[in-house]
Amino acid sequence: MVTHPGSTPPTQLNSPPGPRRVCVVGAGLVGALAAIYLAQRGWQVEVYDTRPDLRDPETATQAKNSQRSINLALSVRGLSALRATGLGLEEQVMQLAIPMRGRMIHDRWGRQTGQAYGVFGQCINSVDRAALTVELVNAAEQFENVNFHFDHTLRSCNLDDRQAVFLDRTTGSEVVVETDWIVGADGAYSVCRRQLMRKTRVDYSQVYIKHGYCELTLPPIVTASGKPQYAMDPHHLHIWPRHTFMMIALPNPDCSFTCTLFMPFEKFGELTTREELLAFFDCYFPDAVPLIGVDRLVTDYFRNPKGSLMSLKCHPYHYEDRLVIVGDAAHSMVPFYGQGMNCGFEDVEILFSILDQHGVTAIRTPGEKGTTDTRLQNALACYTETRHPDAVAICDLAMYNYIEMRSSVVSWRYLIRKKLEDQFHRWFPEIIIPLYTMVSFTQTPYHLAVLQAARQTQWLKRGIWVTVLGLAALVGFGFRKNLGR
Amino acid sequence: MVTHPGSTPPTQLNSPPGPRRVCVVGAGLVGALAAIYLAQRGWQVEVYDTRPDLRDPETATQAKNSQRSINLALSVRGLSALRATGLGLEEQVMQLAIPMRGRMIHDRWGRQTGQAYGVFGQCINSVDRAALTVELVNAAEQFENVNFHFDHTLRSCNLDDRQAVFLDRTTGSEVVVETDWIVGADGAYSVCRRQLMRKTRVDYSQVYIKHGYCELTLPPIVTASGKPQYAMDPHHLHIWPRHTFMMIALPNPDCSFTCTLFMPFEKFGELTTREELLAFFDCYFPDAVPLIGVDRLVTDYFRNPKGSLMSLKCHPYHYEDRLVIVGDAAHSMVPFYGQGMNCGFEDVEILFSILDQHGVTAIRTPGEKGTTDTRLQNALACYTETRHPDAVAICDLAMYNYIEMRSSVVSWRYLIRKKLEDQFHRWFPEIIIPLYTMVSFTQTPYHLAVLQAARQTQWLKRGIWVTVLGLAALVGFGFRKNLGR
Known part of the structure; x- marks a missing residue:
C-alpha cells in the first residue's frame, strides 16, 4: 500500500x-x-x-x-x-x-428525404x-x-x-x-x-431495452484524383427507419460514415450467416449495401460487438x-x-x-x-x-x-404535426418552440421543456378543434345564406 | 486458494x-x-x-x-x-x-378496536x-x-x-x-x-421509502405468582396508526411484544433528547408508555439502530x-x-x-x-x-x-368498504374475496389477486350505484303514487 x-x-x-x-x-x-x-x-x-x-x-x-x-x-x-x-x-x-442540419430519411427503395432539425437552420x-x-x-x-x-x-x-x-x-x-x-x-x-x-x-x-447495436463503417468514395469524398450528404444524420429496427449514420472528418444498426437482440441472433445478413440488408437497406461494400459489411457485422443499451x-x-x-x-x-x-x-x-x-x-x-x-x-x-x-x-x-426515430418519422400524423409546429415556431419563435428545438438548441431545463411541449400539444389540439368548428360554422352560415336566397 | x-x-x-x-x-x-x-x-x-x-x-x-x-x-x-x-x-x-386473528387499533386516547383479518377467523x-x-x-x-x-x-x-x-x-x-x-x-x-x-x-x-424503523421491547407483566403475562391481547397485531407515522407490536412466546416504530427519518432526527422522546410518546402513544416503561423506552430508542426500508x-x-x-x-x-x-x-x-x-x-x-x-x-x-x-x-x-396501515385503517371510507366487502365475502365466499384474504389466506398468485381485487372494486361501485338508483326509483314511485291519491 x-x-x-x-x-x-x-x-x-x-x-x-x-x-x-x-x-x-x-x-x-x-x-x-x-x-x-x-x-x-x-x-x-x-x-x-x-x-x-x-x-x-x-x-x-x-x-x-x-x-x-x-x-x-x-x-x-x-x-x-x-x-x-x-x-x-x-x-x-x-x-x-x-x-448536421437535419435528418435524412432513407426509405426501402433508397429514396432520401431531408427533415431539418430547426426551422432557422x-x-x-x-x-x-x-x-x-x-x-x-x-x-x-x-x-x-x-x-x-x-x-x-x-x-x-x-x-x-x-x-x-x-x-x-x-x-x-x-x-x-x-x-x-x-x-x-x-x-x-x-x-x-x-x-x-x-x-x-x-x-x-x-x-435495458430489447435492442442492441452494432457499428459498421461506410467508407469514403475515392475519386479519380485519389481524394476521398463523402458517399452521402455529410450535413445530415442519415436514418433508415424500419419500425422495429433502424440504422443511422453519422459523418466522420475522414469522409467515412459510422453506421449503427439498432435491432432487437433476437434479430441479431437470427442473422448468423453471410447469406442471411446480405438478404436482410438487400431487403431493408438496399442503398447502403453498395456504399458499405459487401465484404466490409460482412466483416464488420460479424466482428464488431453487439452492445446493449x-x-x-x-x-x-x-x-x-x-x-x-x-x-x-x-x-x-x-x-x-x-x-x-x-x-x-x-x-x-x-x-x-x-x-x-x-x-x-x-x-x-x-x-x-x-x-x-x-x-x-x-x-x-x-x-x-x-x-x-x-x-x-x-x-x-x-x-x-x-x-x-425508428418509426414515427415516417408517419403522416408525425409529419403533419411537425409541419404545423414548425410553422407556428416561425410565426411565434419565442412562444411555440418544438420539443426537439428546446432540447437541442436551447438551455431550457429538460423537465421544463417537457412541460412546455405538453402545453403546446394541448394548444395545438385546441387550435385544430377551433379551426374545424370555425370552418364548420362558416360552411353552415354559407349554406343558410344559400337557402335564404 | x-x-x-x-x-x-x-x-x-x-x-x-x-x-x-x-x-x-x-x-x-x-x-x-x-x-x-x-x-x-x-x-x-x-x-x-x-x-x-x-x-x-x-x-x-x-x-x-x-x-x-x-x-x-x-x-x-x-x-x-x-x-x-x-x-x-x-x-x-x-x-x-x-x-393473530386481527389488527387491534389503538387510538390517541388508548382506546382499542379490533379488526379481524378474515371473516372466517x-x-x-x-x-x-x-x-x-x-x-x-x-x-x-x-x-x-x-x-x-x-x-x-x-x-x-x-x-x-x-x-x-x-x-x-x-x-x-x-x-x-x-x-x-x-x-x-x-x-x-x-x-x-x-x-x-x-x-x-x-x-x-x-x-427507499422516507420512513425508517426502530424496534422497542414491550415486556411481560409479572404477576404476583411470578408468572409472566402478556400486557396486551397476544392474539392481535397491535397498531397505533398516526397517519404520517405508526407503531406496531407483535407478540413473542416469552409474553413480551416487539414494537416497531415507523417514522420519517427527519422525525427520528428531531427526537434527540429524553424529554422530546417522552413528550412525543405521551402525545401519540400514551397507552404504550407505561407498558413499555419510561426507562426502557428511552434506552431502546436511543440504543437501537434506525433501519431503512x-x-x-x-x-x-x-x-x-x-x-x-x-x-x-x-x-x-x-x-x-x-x-x-x-x-x-x-x-x-x-x-x-x-x-x-x-x-x-x-x-x-x-x-x-x-x-x-x-x-x-x-x-x-x-x-x-x-x-x-x-x-x-x-x-x-x-x-x-x-x-x-398508518392511515386508511381509521378512515370511514375504508371501514365502510371493508364492512361491505366482508359481508359479500360471507354471502359469496368463492366469488367476492377481500384482497387481504386472497394475499394472506389463499395461494392465488399475487398478480391475479390484484386483478381480481380491481374487478371487485368495480362491481362494488356498480352495485352501490344500482342500489342508489333503485332506491331513488322506489322513492320516486312512492311519491307519484302519493300524488295520484
Whole structure:
C-alpha cells in the first residue's frame, strides 16, 4: 500500500493555507471537463482513470475497437459548457466537428428525404469521441494544478476518512489518495455510484431495452484524383427507419460514415450467416449495401460487438460534502436524443454555477481539516435537487425518441404535426418552440421543456378543434345564406 | 486458494454416475428451505453463509441486536411451502407461533378496536425469525447430502466455469467451490444478484421509502405468582396508526411484544433528547408508555439502530442453467403486508414445482460434465417468467399497505368498504374475496389477486350505484303514487 505522491499539493506562492484537494474519477469527456472547471477555481485536482491514456496510439486503436460509440452529436448545451471555460474550447472543438442540419430519411427503395432539425437552420455537430476527449484532457493538463493518473482503477472510497483507494494496474500496488472530496465521472458502470449507494439511501433504477447495436463503417468514395469524398450528404444524420429496427449514420472528418444498426437482440441472433445478413440488408437497406461494400459489411457485422443499451436513473447524486457523481455515472440514457454527452457537460456547468453561488472555494481555512464544509455540502444537496428532474426528463425523452426515430418519422400524423409546429415556431419563435428545438438548441431545463411541449400539444389540439368548428360554422352560415336566397 | 473438500460429493451407493452439486448461498429462512427441497430431490447441497451459525448462543445474541426485524408473520403461503416438504415442518413451526386473528387499533386516547383479518377467523402467525431459521437449518442438516458452511462470504461466481469463490472468514483463505448451479438466497444486498447483473442484462430498481424503523421491547407483566403475562391481547397485531407515522407490536412466546416504530427519518432526527422522546410518546402513544416503561423506552430508542426500508425489483432471476435468485435477493419489499418471508417460501415451492414439471433431476448422465442442462435452463427461464409478475405485485401491494396501515385503517371510507366487502365475502365466499384474504389466506398468485381485487372494486361501485338508483326509483314511485291519491 502506497500513499500517492501526486496527492500532496504542489508548493505554491500562497502555500499556507494552500488549496484543497479534489479527486476526479474518470478521465473521459465529463471528467476532463470537470477537471478544467475545478482547476480554474484553484482546486488541486487529481484525475484517475482505469483506462490507459487515450493519447497513446496503441490505446487509441483499442478504444476504436471497443463497444463505445465512435461519434457523438454535440449541441447547444454541450457547447455552452465548453464556452463557459473561457478557454476557446468551443472553437477548437468545432474545428473537429461536422455540422448536421437535419435528418435524412432513407426509405426501402433508397429514396432520401431531408427533415431539418430547426426551422432557422440550427445544426447538431458530429464529433469523434476520442478526438474530443484528447482535446479536453490536453486542455486540463495545461493547468499546473491538474495531474492525470491513467491505469488506476478505483477500488473503494473511504468517505469517512476522505480517502480513495486505487489499484495501480501497471505496478499492481494499492494507492491511497487523501482528498477533500471526490467527483465521480466514471460512467454508467460507476464505482463511485456504488460507493455512494453503500453510504446513503439511493433510489436507483436501470432498464435495458430489447435492442442492441452494432457499428459498421461506410467508407469514403475515392475519386479519380485519389481524394476521398463523402458517399452521402455529410450535413445530415442519415436514418433508415424500419419500425422495429433502424440504422443511422453519422459523418466522420475522414469522409467515412459510422453506421449503427439498432435491432432487437433476437434479430441479431437470427442473422448468423453471410447469406442471411446480405438478404436482410438487400431487403431493408438496399442503398447502403453498395456504399458499405459487401465484404466490409460482412466483416464488420460479424466482428464488431453487439452492445446493449440501458436507461439508468438514481437519486441523490451526492454524499455530504464528500462525493458527487456527474454524467453517465448519475444518469445513463439510451442514445436516441443525442443528449448523453450534452447532458453530462451541462451537469458540470450547472454544478459549478451552484458551487459558485454557494461561495464554495478551494482555499483551506487553517486548521479546518476534517470538519465538514457546509457550503459545499449545501451546494451538492442543491445540485442533486436541481438536476434530478432534468436528468429523469432527458432519460425518458431519449427512450421516447427511440420510437420516434425508428418509426414515427415516417408517419403522416408525425409529419403533419411537425409541419404545423414548425410553422407556428416561425410565426411565434419565442412562444411555440418544438420539443426537439428546446432540447437541442436551447438551455431550457429538460423537465421544463417537457412541460412546455405538453402545453403546446394541448394548444395545438385546441387550435385544430377551433379551426374545424370555425370552418364548420362558416360552411353552415354559407349554406343558410344559400337557402335564404 | 483452497479447493473446498466439502464440494466433493460423498461416496454413495449409486456413486457413479453420482448426484450433481448445487451451492446455496445464504443459510437464512429461504436458503435453508431451498436446501431441504434440493436435498429431497437428491442433489448434493452445499450451503454457505457469511454469518456465523445462528445456533451458537453468542451469535444468537448478536443477531437479536442486529437491525433485522425479530418477528415475522407466517401465513398460508409460507405454511404451504413448509407443508410441501412432508417433514411435518408446518406443525413444528406452528408450535413456536402465536396466532393473530386481527389488527387491534389503538387510538390517541388508548382506546382499542379490533379488526379481524378474515371473516372466517383466519389467523396470521407471529414467529421469531431466529427460532424459525434454527428449525429449518436443523431440518436441512438431517439430510446427509446437505452441508452447512458458516462464516463464508461469497466473493464472486465464475459462472462460465461453474465455480463460486468464497472467503473463509475464520481462516482468511479463499475457497473455490465447483458446483453445477447456484441458488442465491442471500437477501436484499445479494452478492449473487450482483454476479447475475454482470452476466446478463438485468432490469433493476430499488426505492427507499422516507420512513425508517426502530424496534422497542414491550415486556411481560409479572404477576404476583411470578408468572409472566402478556400486557396486551397476544392474539392481535397491535397498531397505533398516526397517519404520517405508526407503531406496531407483535407478540413473542416469552409474553413480551416487539414494537416497531415507523417514522420519517427527519422525525427520528428531531427526537434527540429524553424529554422530546417522552413528550412525543405521551402525545401519540400514551397507552404504550407505561407498558413499555419510561426507562426502557428511552434506552431502546436511543440504543437501537434506525433501519431503512427498501422496495427492490429485478428481472430476470436466472442465468442459463447456472444461477437462480430467490427470496429477498430477487424481490425485497417493505414489511407492511407481512409477506416478505411468505413470498420467499412460496418462491421455493413454485421453483421446485417447475423444476419437477420440467423433469430436472440431480442424476448426472455419465460424461455430460460441462454441457448445459437444457431442462434446468428452461425450467429456470419458466420460473423467472412465472414468478416475476407476482413478485412485482406483492412489492407494490406492500408499498400500498404502508399507507393503509398508518392511515386508511381509521378512515370511514375504508371501514365502510371493508364492512361491505366482508359481508359479500360471507354471502359469496368463492366469488367476492377481500384482497387481504386472497394475499394472506389463499395461494392465488399475487398478480391475479390484484386483478381480481380491481374487478371487485368495480362491481362494488356498480352495485352501490344500482342500489342508489333503485332506491331513488322506489322513492320516486312512492311519491307519484302519493300524488295520484
